Amino acid sequence: MNWQAARDKHPGDGECSGKKIVWITGASSGIGAALVRKLVAEGHFVIVSGRNRDTLLKIQQPSPKLIKVLACDVGDDASMAEAGRALAEITDQLDLVIACAGVCEYEDNLELDVKRYRRVFDANFFGVVNTLHQALPLLANSRSPVFAAVGSLSSIVGFPRAEAYGASKAAVSYFMESVRADTSRVRLRTVLIRPGFIDTPLTKGNDFAMPLMMSPEQAAHRILRGLSGSRSIIDFPRRLSWSLRMLAVLRPVWHKLCAPRITRIRKLRNN
Helix, strand or coil, X not given: CCXXXXXXXXXXXXXXXXXXXXXXXXXXXXXXHHHHXXXXXXXXXXXXXXXXXXXXXXXXXXXXXXXXXXXXXXXXXXXXXXXXXXXXXHXXXXXXXXXXXXXXXXXXXXXXXXXXXXXXXXXXXXXXXXHHHHXXXXXCCCCCCEEEEECCHHHCCCCCCCHHHHXXXXXXXXXXXXXXXXXXXXCCEEEEEEECCECCHHHHCCCCCCCCCECHHHHHXXXXXXXXXXXXXXXXXXXXXXXXXXXXXXXXXXXXXXHHXXXXXXXXXXX
């Protein structure tokens, strides 16, 4: 018996009544892991995905009845096809999907390594597309389905060294806007999540200033609070979001005054 069948069999059970079936990718660490902890604490059923099965099993240990492990690589089509079949065995419905999986690789001296760009786009952009592809049939069975994807505030303006990462997150933003437009007459809510700097394994190696840094728990709180409302975009922290939006409007200021202070390139490669 899958989770949905169990919930329908005991609709008055306090453990099951009103609870959601959630799928989170990138659940091994950072924002994804923090979201799992908060959702499970509220009694929701959570399917956790990531590439490292052993790490996911450790996350499952405290709440084995509420957490199911589904190891997969969101950037690998074959892996996600298998994940889709496994999802159908776990449940026939998804109420909320949060695509958190992502990577970050920076450009140095405009090397323009195409393999780097493909790695970043496979995880950050095509991972979102793959996740929605597999989740959509199960979201269609929910009374109020929600699909959320994690983008980044870095997509608002062009940051030095962030050509691959920022472009992949900008692609996520446009994709989510288009999906929102295409589903405007059907029952699916799409939400774009754009955090600033979060204290996660991805930011541990950054060697530059990261203003208004937030913990994964703070980020998860902001995300779940936003999802509980009706917003289609969840940006945080607000001070960073509004500053970047203003700079996006005043792009000459960004490119003439701000970018020259933070770029590391002083001359073009000539070999």
